[in-house]
Amino acid sequence: MIQRPRGTRDFGPDEMEKRRHLEAAMRREAALFGFREIATPIFEHTELFTLRSGPNVVEEIYAFRDKGGREISLRPELTAPAMRFFVNELSNSARPLKMFYFGQCFRYERPQSGRFREFFQFGAELIGDPGPESDAEIIALAASIMRRIGLKQYTVRIGHIGVLRSMLADAGVDREAAPLILQKLDKKEYDEASQRMRDAGMDDERIEKVIEITNTVGPVEVLDRISGEAREHLLGIFRILQAYGIDNIQVDLGVVRGLDYYTGMVFEMDAPVLGAEKQICGGGSYSLTELFGGEKTFSTGFGIGFDRTLLALEKEGYQAPAHGIDVYVLPVGDNARQEAHRIAAQLRQAGIGTDIDLMGRSLSKSMKYANSINARLALIVGEKEMAQGAVTMRDMVTGEQTLVKREDLVATLEKL
């Protein structure tokens, strides 16, 4: 047997129904916020991803050379493609430009529980303005999506890249050393971070203060511990989010992103039910356009890990609505087959979900099959029924049977 490639998945009908249901709910919520969908190719020039994430990213992605000798890669994320599209074709759109997307991403890494080589991301970008209103809009959308899909437990942690950056700058750390320090702080590797800060010439008191700040987590009041623009910006965001009644928000000044293109607010969302791998969403404000050859543009956005979010929902006991079909048509005897097909054609055209015996099965076997596909009603079409210009309608749950005139059939079913 040929197997599917390692780290990928096939999705059967029940799984797909659940996934499409969730995807549609996310899409609807984004539309309610005035975001509109875009889509980009599955692969891009590798350069797009190395520009964003550095040359080492090639080690972790599906990078290959196509037959024309071009370096291309299966996309590991969707923000870089979306911003490439923006720079190429959408930069003259009215601002703010609000876009969302949903699709597969790929990374080459050892497959492990809950992490796949092909995974799905839902994300949104808001392009136009660096103000707290845009950041709040993005966070409100991410949180509203989680609320709408019915996730019971999740937290939003909001930080600001400017707090630590300005502390490092004030302490005389130069622009080259700062990103490496921030990366270590992001991973909470304090020994190495401290060593690097010492190497950059910081004294112990300042180092301690920086580490204290990365551990600043709590309600909006903890913002009193800092001052300046970042504080005002975060206060502005919290004020707006209040209007959304999202009460599971925290300040977390330890949310740090080492990369240069992050410009201010950063946030993460967790689903505690997932344990150690609990992050289900990450985002922030950034400026990538100039890296891709466009003008500097302020953007803010997020990516939701679709697979992990679904996993969190399921761990909380989420049950997708049971699958079923409205009607199963059973012809009894060969003479009834043509009439049965006519009925199926008519019902389907009227928008009534209809299946029909295609295997020439006996009545009892067909009933068993109708049960297995959760048909709500069976329509029995036999000689007796045809002689009366009617069909027998059987409720598959109660077993109750009624004779329905052929000409009343669609209207009767539409009323049920």
Add this chain to the structure above:
Amino acid sequence: MIQRPRGTRDFGPDEMEKRRHLEAAMRREAALFGFREIATPIFEHTELFTLRSGPNVVEEIYAFRDKGGREISLRPELTAPAMRFFVNELSNSARPLKMFYFGQCFRYERPQSGRFREFFQFGAELIGDPGPESDAEIIALAASIMRRIGLKQYTVRIGHIGVLRSMLADAGVDREAAPLILQKLDKKEYDEASQRMRDAGMDDERIEKVIEITNTVGPVEVLDRISGEAREHLLGIFRILQAYGIDNIQVDLGVVRGLDYYTGMVFEMDAPVLGAEKQICGGGSYSLTELFGGEKTFSTGFGIGFDRTLLALEKEGYQAPAHGIDVYVLPVGDNARQEAHRIAAQLRQAGIGTDIDLMGRSLSKSMKYANSINARLALIVGEKEMAQGAVTMRDMVTGEQTLVKREDLVATLEKL
């Protein structure tokens, strides 16, 4: 600027709305027929595609070696992956098994008008029974999809691989020579086909008869020119399709598939509006499972070229519904911002599509923006309104303005 890879496309909001609309219509129709969705990975082991289509297919697809040294390929079609999934995990499902799928496929070829390196396919497979009822069900679904999406002009041409196969076998052509002859006949390369038939020992009369048959196109009555099982099978299919009122069906015995795994009925659909590249759907009955290591299983299915079908619709003048949003909220003055956000949050939660000024624009600029996004109503939130616990509701088409009490707002909007 970094460009997207050659032969791929980005889809902006208007285009995506159209595509999702069409995709949803196809998905709904398949569900009405009792088909359920599955999904498989974007890439597969290359062997899957060479087993189905022969080793030369590697020249035309995105085949590469991953970091673990595995030969993998971006999928060029979706039937082989679906049947691989069936053999791996679904072979014990109740029969018939009715599945459909939608997704990207990839081929490495010179990009040209209407042909892309990344393209989209919608397809369905029915697994279980070789009878005419299954074949008719599959053709009825393909035609019903075209009818449902509103394609005005299309034709269905139905043939049977058994007709020519048995003529060749009767003429003493051996199993190895037959596929090459069939391939030439499929491409209507009659000189080469004739030469090959002569080489295989056929006399001129039989050769002429074969070519005549491949040119047999017309209403169901042309089936009188042939006899045997294939005729009975096709008559059975036509009888059922009659029940669907699909009147643009023809017999076309020139629909030939050279590959061994086709077992009987073959069909194609054309949209004449597309000119030379008019085929929008192809399908037939086949048995692939044993190639992939499973038991022999009868299947019948089709693939619809999603991009070409959309193109045909557009050439016929199809207009997607105009995009718009229900409400645009405009705060007037800084004091109104918090209230405006509270209103937006409330409306969105009630399922009312709502956008809000995030840029701190003036009333007139905001009105212009609201127009540009096709907002149906503007809600003006100013000091005056707030003092009365109300908002001004402005119809963006008529310009009519009414004062609506804050507590009546959701109910008022839900009624509109």
